[in-house]
Amino acid sequence: MDVFFLILLNVVLPVFVLIGLGVFLHRKFHFDMNTLSKLNSYFLMPAVSFVNVYQNNIGGKTLVHILGFLAAQGLCLMFISSAIAKIAKFENGLASTFKNTIVLNNSGNFGMPVSQLVFQHSPVGASIQVVVMIFQNLLSYTYGLLNSVSVDQSGWNAFKEFLKNPVIYAFLLGLILHVTNINLPQFLWTPIENTSNAFIAVALITLGAQSAYIKIRHFSLPLILSLIGRLILSPIVAFMIILVLNLEGTTAQALFIASSFPTSRNSALFALEYGNHPEYAAQAVLMSTLFSMITVTTVVYLSTIQF
Numbered sequence: 001m002d003v004f005f006l007i008l009l010n011v012v013l014p015v016f017v018l019i020g021l022g023v024f025l026h027r028k029f030h031f032d033m034n035t036l037s038k039l040n041s042y043f044l045m046p047a048v049s050f051v052n053v054y055q056n057n058i059g060g061k062t063l064v065h066i067l068g069f070l071a072a073q074g075l076c077l078m079f080i081s082s083a084i085a086k087i088a089k090f091e092n093g094l095a096s097t098f099k100n101t102i103v104l105n106n107s108g109n110f111g112m113p114v115s116q117l118v119f120q121h122s123p124v125g126a127s128i129q130v131v132v133m134i135f136q137n138l139l140s141y142t143y144g145l146l147n148s149v150s151v152d153q154s155g156w157n158a159f160k161e162f163l164k165n166p167v168i169y170a171f172l173l174g175l176i177l178h179v180t181n182i183n184l185p186q187f188l189w190t191p192i193e194n195t196s197n198a199f200i201a202v203a204l205i206t207l208g209a210q211s212a213y214i215k216i217r218h219f220s221l222p223l224i225l226s227l228i229g230r231l232i233l234s235p236i237v238a239f240m241i242i243l244v245l246n247l248e249g250t251t252a253q254a255l256f257i258a259s260s261f262p263t264s265r266n267s268a269l270f271a272l273e274y275g276n277h278p279e280y281a282a283q284a285v286l287m288s289t290l291f292s293m294i295t296v297t298t299v300v301y302l303s304t305i306q307f
Helices: 002-029 033-055 060-087 092-103 111-118 123-148 151-163 166-179 186-210 221-245 249-258 265-274 278-306
Strands: none
Touching (some): 002 186, 033 111, 033 166, 033 186, 060 221, 060 249, 092 278, 111 186, 111 278, 123 166, 123 249, 123 265, 221 249, 221 278, 249 278
């Protein structure tokens, strides 16, 4: 249990300290959320993506294992969430948002800071999380968006939205420079590295600001099922897939931890944009983030024992 509380104290609690500061600062100064969102998506996330891939090596075999795991997990969660929505008899708009709250996780604002703290002495773990983040972006702007818009609009719109995301280009550039052993000059590397170092604080303060004015009046059935699906079923499914694929070491540990992250804020953004129960979606994002303080700590602890 000492290890459990050390993880809670040294890994998870620092995350929530910054989230709490984000809540406080936004309530006091009323941040421009659009500016913060753009700062994270178009500046900080690409920088941290580039740095992690450029500096570290994920072998071809390992990358195949990671992508195989992510595809299998995504398909399992899609099937499980669809089955639960049908059994619970959710209407189409609610079912759409419900499925997104389980399949899509916050691998960026929440996942990257946690992974960088957990794997600060094992850079490969942080690099794996970059791959997870890109895969989740792909899921968000394909499956997630397709879930939220009409069929006749979905395909091309989803593809265009995905192409707008600079993280994928930063990932590819970092990969190319790493594979070709091209060293960046110091005057370029220093600002990129400094930007990457700023990511954790700004991303978590932004997440706190997003949660500052959300109110929870009661725990509805869809909200409870979302929390169970995202925070409990997802790690269980991930653990089973890891065993089936016979993954080991840092790869298994990083993927297991990545499966436990809370609901993606994109679930709430899609629900708001297309009128699919946006208040419920925002509640799922907030409450899954709060409860993840316990569930993510538990998964990190179990990962240190198992892998």
